[in-house]
Amino acid sequence: MKIALIPGDGIGPEIIKQALKVLEAVSHKYNVDFSFTELLMGGVAIDQTGVPLPEETVKACKESDAVLLGAVGGEKWDSLPGHLRPEAGLLGIRKALGVFANLRPAILFPQLKEASTLKEEVLGDGLNIMVVRELTGGLYFGEKKRQGQGSDLKAWDTMEYSLWEIERIARVAFDLAKNRQGKLMSVDKANVLESSRLWREVISKVALEYPEVALSHMYVDNAAMQLIRNPRQFDVIVTENMFGDILSDEASMLTGSLGMLPSASLGTENPGLYEAIHGSAPDIAGQDKANPIATIMSTAMMLRYSGDLEEAAQDIENAVSRVLDKGYRTGDIMQSGMTEVGTEKMGDLIAGEIK
Numbered sequence: 001m002k003i004a005l006i007p008g009d010g011i012g013p014e015i016i017k018q019a020l021k022v023l024e025a026v027s028h029k030y031n032v033d034f035s036f037t038e039l040l041m042g043g044v045a046i047d048q049t050g051v052p053l054p055e056e057t058v059k060a061c062k063e064s065d066a067v068l069l070g071a072v073g074g075e076k077w078d079s080l081p082g083h084l085r086p087e088a089g090l091l092g093i094r095k096a097l098g099v100f101a102n103l104r105p106a107i108l109f110p111q112l113k114e115a116s117t118l119k120e121e122v123l124g125d126g127l128n129i130m131v132v133r134e135l136t137g138g139l140y141f142g143e144k145k146r147q148g149q150g151s152d153l154k155a156w157d158t159m160e161y162s163l164w165e166i167e168r169i170a171r172v173a174f175d176l177a178k179n180r181q182g183k184l185m186s187v188d189k190a191n192v193l194e195s196s197r198l199w200r201e202v203i204s205k206v207a208l209e210y211p212e213v214a215l216s217h218m219y220v221d222n223a224a225m226q227l228i229r230n231p232r233q234f235d236v237i238v239t240e241n242m243f244g245d246i247l248s249d250e251a252s253m254l255t256g257s258l259g260m261l262p263s264a265s266l267g268t269e270n271p272g273l274y275e276a277i278h279g280s281a282p283d284i285a286g287q288d289k290a291n292p293i294a295t296i297m298s299t300a301m302m303l304r305y306s307g308d309l310e311e312a313a314q315d316i317e318n319a320v321s322r323v324l325d326k327g328y329r330t331g332d333i334m335q336s337g338m339t340e341v342g343t344e345k346m347g348d349l350i351a352g353e354i355k
């Protein structure tokens with residue numbers, strides 16, 4: 001399996017290093033060969049090449065079987081114009097690979113119930129929500145501009161969706177829901193936004209092809225509230241790019257920490273892109289404090305969706321669970337009576353469970 005590696009900025013390189021330990025263990029156990037090409041993107045690419053997403057990176061990603069990404073961004077590059085920021089590299093690679101379907105599973109390990117900010121009775125005996133975020137359209141990619149001067153200076157971003165874009169993300173979400181509890185919640189703001197009214201119409205039309213899935217709709221403000229009030233009502237959530245960005249961060253806290261949530265971004269023509277949903281956390285970079293679990297779980301998703309290695313994927317997920325069983329925690333999920341470990345040690349422990 002040919003893997004394009006993009007460590008990126010901040011904690012990116014440290015967490016990617018832990019994912020590599022896990023892949024090495026998988027390679028031995030399952031006798032699969034992984035080859036890696038390390039590529040520049042984000043702030044480090046700006047420093048070395050002047051742009052956040054060099055052409056060469058795009059090309060090498062397209063020629064690989066999967067792309068594994070750390071994180072990008074940092075204060076150092078915050079004052080650059082929008083198209084030259086590290087984040088523009090991330091949006092650029094998502095667009096270039098056409099990975100429109102971003103799967104963000106929010107799964108609560110029972111061992112981490114106490115690490116969640118929600119009461120135990122709200123979490124019940126587990127939580128398993130799949131957030132399907134549309135990733136290459138909507139507010140992130142519509143026209144954006146500044147115009148005018150002085151106090152007349154104005155800026156705008158545009159939220160736009162074409163029917164085909166909504167249809168294809170709807171199918172991904174319905175297909176997932178069909179193989180889970182059969183419940184799909186589409187989240188929009190159809191009481192205010194025209195793009196949401198089209199979203200709702202199209203999702204409802206696609207629903208006719210999936211009689212086995214129960215579809216409901218919810219406004220995004222209500223969904224944000226319901227996720228905290230009663231998260232167990234959700235199975236699969238499908239929503240536009242920006243709403244999905246916000247709701248998936250919220251959902252991650254249900255699982256104990258932002259450091260726990262992996263993601264897979266899939267399209268039809270190019271390799272999938274795998275990354276934790278968290279950012280580059282410059283404040284803790286280089287201090288052996290970052291939780292590598294989200295990236296390790298993203299690596300499991302990579303083996304599942306791009307490598308057809310379901311057994312190895314489950315093996316990684318079980319390894320994470322066993323390490324938590326043994327009481328090891330990074331700082332973000334630390335509870336009393338547990339053993340606090342750093343990034344490196346957490347990576348070693350998880351890889352060790354696979355051998």
Ligand code: IPM
Binds near residue numbers: 073087090277279
């Ligand atoms: C995410 C991140 C990115 C996004 C940022 C870093 C551009 O928050 O993957 O959720 O907004 O998509």
Ligand code: MG
Binds near residue numbers: 246249277
């Ligand atoms: Mg986000």
